[in-house]
Amino acid sequence: MTFQTSVSRKHRWHVLPLLLNNAGLIASFIFLVLVASVTISPDLLSSYDPIAADPIQAQLPPTYEHWFGTDHLGRDVFSRVLHGARYSLLIGVSAMLIAVVVGSLLGLLSGLARGFVDEIITRFLDVVSAFPDLLLALVLISFTGPGTFNLIFALGVASIPRFARVVRGQTFVVAESGYVEQAKTFGLSRTTLIWRHILPHAIEQVPILATIGLGTAIISAAGLSFLGMGPQPPTPEWGAMLSEGRNYLRNAWWIGVWPGLAITLTVISVSVVGRRWQAAFEGRRLV
Amino acid sequence: MTLDNPAFIDELPLGSPSRIVRFRHSLWSRVLGRVGSGVVVLWAAVTLSFASLQIAPGNIVNLLVGDQLPTPEVEAAIRAEWGLDEPLIVQYLRYLWRILHGDFGRSYVLQSDVTSLILSQLWPTLKLTSAALVVAIVFAVTAAVLTAGRRWPRRLASAAELVLVSTPSFWLGIVLLFVFSFTLKLFPVAGDKNFSSLVLPALSLGLSLGAVVSQVLRQGLENALEEPFALTVRSWGCSDLTLRLRHCLRHASLPAVTLTGWLVGGLLSGAVITEQVFGRPGLGKVTVDAVLGKDLPVVLAVAIFSALIYVVLSTLVDLLYLFLDPRLRTRNR
Numbered sequence: 001m002t003f004q005t006s007v008s009r010k011h012r013w014h015v016l017p018l019l020l021n022n023a024g025l026i027a028s029f030i031f032l033v034l035v036a037s038v039t040i041s042p043d044l045l046s047s048y049d050p051i052a053a054d055p056i057q058a059q060l061p062p063t064y065e066h067w068f069g070t071d072h073l074g075r076d077v078f079s080r081v082l083h084g085a086r087y088s089l090l091i092g093v094s095a096m097l098i099a100v101v102v103g104s105l106l107g108l109l110s111g112l113a114r115g116f117v118d119e120i121i122t123r124f125l126d127v128v129s130a131f132p133d134l135l136l137a138l139v140l141i142s143f144t145g146p147g148t149f150n151l152i153f154a155l156g157v158a159s160i161p162r163f164a165r166v167v168r169g170q171t172f173v174v175a176e177s178g179y180v181e182q183a184k185t186f187g188l189s190r191t192t193l194i195w196r197h198i199l200p201h202a203i204e205q206v207p208i209l210a211t212i213g214l215g216t217a218i219i220s221a222a223g224l225s226f227l228g229m230g231p232q233p234p235t236p237e238w239g240a241m242l243s244e245g246r247n248y249l250r251n252a253w254w255i256g257v258w259p260g261l262a263i264t265l266t267v268i269s270v271s272v273v274g275r276r277w278q279a280a281f282e283g284r285r286l287v
Numbered sequence: 288m289t290l291d292n293p294a295f296i297d298e299l300p301l302g303s304p305s306r307i308v309r310f311r312h313s314l315w316s317r318v319l320g321r322v323g324s325g326v327v328v329l330w331a332a333v334t335l336s337f338a339s340l341q342i343a344p345g346n347i348v349n350l351l352v353g354d355q356l357p358t359p360e361v362e363a364a365i366r367a368e369w370g371l372d373e374p375l376i377v378q379y380l381r382y383l384w385r386i387l388h389g390d391f392g393r394s395y396v397l398q399s400d401v402t403s404l405i406l407s408q409l410w411p412t413l414k415l416t417s418a419a420l421v422v423a424i425v426f427a428v429t430a431a432v433l434t435a436g437r438r439w440p441r442r443l444a445s446a447a448e449l450v451l452v453s454t455p456s457f458w459l460g461i462v463l464l465f466v467f468s469f470t471l472k473l474f475p476v477a478g479d480k481n482f483s484s485l486v487l488p489a490l491s492l493g494l495s496l497g498a499v500v501s502q503v504l505r506q507g508l509e510n511a512l513e514e515p516f517a518l519t520v521r522s523w524g525c526s527d528l529t530l531r532l533r534h535c536l537r538h539a540s541l542p543a544v545t546l547t548g549w550l551v552g553g554l555l556s557g558a559v560i561t562e563q564v565f566g567r568p569g570l571g572k573v574t575v576d577a578v579l580g581k582d583l584p585v586v587l588a589v590a591i592f593s594a595l596i597y598v599v600l601s602t603l604v605d606l607l608y609l610f611l612d613p614r615l616r617t618r619n620r
Binding site: 123124126127128130131132133134135136138139141142143145146215219222223226227228229239242245246249250253256257259260263264267268271272 | 328329331332335339343350449450452453454455456457458461462464465469552553555556557559560563564574575577578579581582583586587589590593594597598
């Protein structure tokens with residue numbers, strides 16, 4: 001404690017450089033908080049209905065009335081982008097959750113069982129990784145058909161291998177480490193050993209990887225929606241909005257620009273936070 | 288497209304350095320072993336696609352005809368083609384045999400042979416992905432060589448790379464289309480007629496891959512610039528650019544090559560989306576139509592085909608390692 005105060009006293013007058021050095025991180029964080037609050041209540045910032053069409057107002061350029069303009073059916077693009085945050089983020093987050101839970105369990109099982117089971121699981125993951133994520137998701141969707149839940153399922157399954165690999169490797173290391181050996185000598189049961197002592201350390205890095213992976217998942221989700229595999233019109237999902245906007249590019253650029261900007265800014269923020277977290281975890285400074 | 292984040296570089300599935308350091312066989316048995324494991328992965332991929340048809344809920348005939356109703360003739364044709372009246376193991380062997388002979392069956396939605404369909408659409412996609420790969424490599428090498436170890440250029444390049452990696456390729460495509468095709472009218476809006484129609488799609492597909500690779504390449508270059516040999520080369524009076532291009536790039540390229548090989552699969556599936564944005568013909572269009580029409584024979588064939596490309600590429604990347612780094616060739620005793 002004394003050490004802490006002495007450090008902070010020494011650096012009291014250096015707040016500004018600290019802020020400047022972390023400007024990216026702070027901006028990302030603020031943006032993510034903004035996106036999160038919009039996800040919870042999109043009506044806070046916009047009073048227009050994101051779905052009801054109003055053909056008289058179609059394809060109006062951005063004005064004070066409609067900040068982002070209106071689309072080909074006269075819907076307010078700003079309001080649709082705000083409401084779209086809910087779909088795009090929830091699809092990404094849910095897919096990552098599936099991948100994290102199943103991947104971690106598979107990795108733990110593989111790392112603990114070793115031998116034959118490990119060999120089978122590793123080989124299986126190798127084969128699954130031979131298909132690019134997006135294509136694997138497409139194959140799964142061709143069985144289930146398009147739709148929001150099918151998209152989440154497909155993306156989640158396609159991202160399982162990377163989490164399983166990391167957790168498997170970590171499980172190997174942790175299970176061999178001194179404190180687990182020590183815990184064994186206390187006569188702890190295998191269940192306690194695994195759930196209380198091995199698992200928490202084996203999955204230490206998973207939240208960080210999931211944060212970084214979330215950016216990729218949001219892009220893939222938007223890409224698949226763009227192809228028409230996700231939420232169907234008139235749902236205001238960012239990828240689906242871009243696919244509509246693509247057709248009106250000649251007369252109304254704003255329909256196809258704002259949703260993409262929303263995706264890009266969200267993914268940048270998520271990556272900045274994730275990478276900084278990873279750097280802090282590994283104890284190195286990010287330049 | 289999953290131009291994956293560099294965070295996952297540490298767990299590349301194949302050809303990671305640790306595997307290479309571990310080998311103790313001669314060069315040829317190493318090559319053979321690598322090819323062998325590639326064949327095993329391919330066999331498993333084919334088996335997986337066969338199994339997926341069996342596991343999927345619903346009648347296999349209904350699965351194969353897609354989103355249309357099977358007429359009795361079509362049903363009889365499918366039964367004969369897949370040998371559905373025979374035991375499962377015979378069906379499986381038959382399937383393997385057919386695929387081994389390059390026969391991916393028949394699409395009942397499109398009324399044509401899948402193999403000839405894929406081959407006819409292969410060329411535009413191949414053109415697009417190779418052009419994108421060239422864009423990626425040129426971008427990565429230029430950005431890394433010019434900015435490695437220099438404080439402010441490096442920061443600027445990192446920021447640009449972060450933006451490029453985070454931009455969905457299809458949105459980049461839409462923006463490029465708006466600026467260069469609709470506003471400046473420099474490039475055609477859609478189609479695949481000449482070279483100029485390839486420029487924008489290749490840029491939108493290749494830049495984010497280039498950004499990922501350039502991050503890794505720069506890291507490698509900076510490590511190489513710290514090595515003692517870099518000091519030696521400098522003492523010869525070589526210019527900084529010569530040092531970077533002729534001496535350090537080779538060292539730095541090892542991890543970047545692995546990453547590129549690994550991400551080219553992502554490039555192929557990214558092409559699916561890019562082709563849609565730019566209205567180009569190709570495998571991507573075929574795939575999207577097949578997925579939406581539940582045309583499983585086509586989807587599975589595309590999947591197996593891309594697994595084949597992945598296996599071939601990752602094998603080549605592993606062999607490229609031996610070519611790039613002579614130390615790996617002599618360590619085999």
